[in-house]
Amino acid sequence: MRYDTKIVRAGQEPDKAHGAVTVPIYQTATYAIKKPGVYHGYDYSRSTTPTKNALERSLAALEGGKEATVFSSGLAAEDAILHTCAAGDRILSCDDLYGGTRRLFKVVYKDLPVRIDMIDMTDLKLVRRELGRRTKYVFMETPSNPTLKQVDVRAICALAHSAGAKVIVDSTFMTPYFMRPLGLGADAVVHSLTKFLSGHNDVIGGAVISSDKAFNERMKFLIKSIGATLGPLDSYLTLRGIKTLGVRMDRINANAMKIARFLEGHAKVKRVIYPGLESHPQYDIGRKQMTGFGGMISFELKGGLKAGQRCMERCRLWLLAESLGGCDSLITHPPSMTHASVPRATRLALGISDGFIRLSVGIEDAQDLIEDLDRAMR
Ligand code: PLP
Numbered sequence: 001m002r003y004d005t006k007i008v009r010a011g012q013e014p015d016k017a018h019g020a021v022t023v024p025i026y027q028t029a030t031y032a033i034k035k036p037g038v039y040h041g042y043d044y045s046r047s048t049t050p051t052k053n054a055l056e057r058s059l060a061a062l063e064g065g066k067e068a069t070v071f072s073s074g075l076a077a078e079d080a081i082l083h084t085c086a087a088g089d090r091i092l093s094c095d096d097l098y099g100g101t102r103r104l105f106k107v108v109y110k111d112l113p114v115r116i117d118m119i120d121m122t123d124l125k126l127v128r129r130e131l132g133r134r135t136k137y138v139f140m141e142t143p144s145n146p147t148l149k150q151v152d153v154r155a156i157c158a159l160a161h162s163a164g165a166k167v168i169v170d171s172t173f174m175t176p177y178f179m180r181p182l183g184l185g186a187d188a189v190v191h192s193l194t195k196f197l198s199g200h201n202d203v204i205g206g207a208v209i210s211s212d213k214a215f216n217e218r219m220k221f222l223i224k225s226i227g228a229t230l231g232p233l234d235s236y237l238t239l240r241g242i243k244t245l246g247v248r249m250d251r252i253n254a255n256a257m258k259i260a261r262f263l264e265g266h267a268k269v270k271r272v273i274y275p276g277l278e279s280h281p282q283y284d285i286g287r288k289q290m291t292g293f294g295g296m297i298s299f300e301l302k303g304g305l306k307a308g309q310r311c312m313e314r315c316r317l318w319l320l321a322e323s324l325g326g327c328d329s330l331i332t333h334p335p336s337m338t339h340a341s342v343p344r345a346t347r348l349a350l351g352i353s354d355g356f357i358r359l360s361v362g363i364e365d366a367q368d369l370i371e372d373l374d375r376a377m378r
């Protein structure tokens with residue numbers, strides 16, 4: 001099956017009971033059995049349902065992994081990975097991360113005996129030095145949220161593996177349509193399904209995909225034991241969203257490129273960060289490991305916070321909201337929204353100034369989006 005066919009069909013054979021072409025929503029909590037202890041694949045929906053299983057097969061096929069495990073959110077998926085650590089284990093993470101992931105690492109796990117250190121992973125010498133200390137996992141977001149730093153996945157995997165560490169990539173911004181970290185050497189991929197994969201701002205979900213048998217078995221055990229499962233309706237909505245992943249991402253990518261170029265040439269704009277602009281510091285890394293640059297753009301206006309606030313409030317088409325990755329374009333102020341839990345000093349050190357703005361480009365007409373921004377910035 002070629003990739004565009006896999007997007008629509010992988011893991012979604014017609015239903016065995018009635019031949020339904022669309023994977024049915026198995027809205028049941030439990031399954032009747034004929035004899036105690038004899039099951040027919042399903043027992044209790046906290047572990048899984050046929051709808052969630054189809055989604056897991058689809059995601060595994062799209063990422064090129066042996067198995068996927070789907071969770072109730074991206075953070076629940078990341079938390080399950082942390083649960084595979086034992087006391088004394090260390091995780092080396094990139095420093096620019098979604099604010100909720102940072103909160104999980106730095107606040108929730110602060111008093112637990114797993115050490116999580118954060119560094120700038122665009123600095124390979126620093127990564128090599130840090131890997132001198134025993135490390136279980138290297139965790140990265142690339143491009144990162146919200147400064148869109150790009151990390152060389154292959155190079156980090158080589159360094160990590162020679163130091164005995166496994167690599168986990170949060171590939172939420174790229175989706176498997178534009179980047180497949182397992183093929184670049186990563187050991188597991190994590191996604192917030194809430195974003196581009198489901199693609200309609202109507203689901204919260206997460207997934208972990210890997211080809212490591214023991215790790216996958218642990219994920220299945222953890223979802224059953226912790227209970228952060230994705231319900232059948234949300235699994236169905238995510239599968240339905242994935243069917244259009246390719247066409248949505250192509251449009252989003254083309255729109256984002258036009259909008260990034262418009263911002264780059266605008267007199268009121270101080271700086272623009274988009275992986276597809278030649279001015280991006282890791283442009284070559286992105287070109288090497290991705291087949292598209294995605295729908296996330298960050299920028300700052302010359303007038304700082306005041307100008308930024310004014311622009312966000314004046315937008316009509318761009319909706320001022322948390323989250324990203326849907327068909328509708330969103331504008332976000334990370335310092336007061338997605339990254340509000342990050343201390344201001346840390347934010348500023350990461351380059352997230354008070355006036356920092358993040359765009360999630362949707363599938364509307366690019367010219368409408370440009371005109372709305374232009375009007376709001378004036
Ligand atoms: N990873 C990234 C890159 C994100 O942007 C987010 C949420 O914004 C998450 C993980 C967490 O996902 P969720 O909101 O589904 O828990």
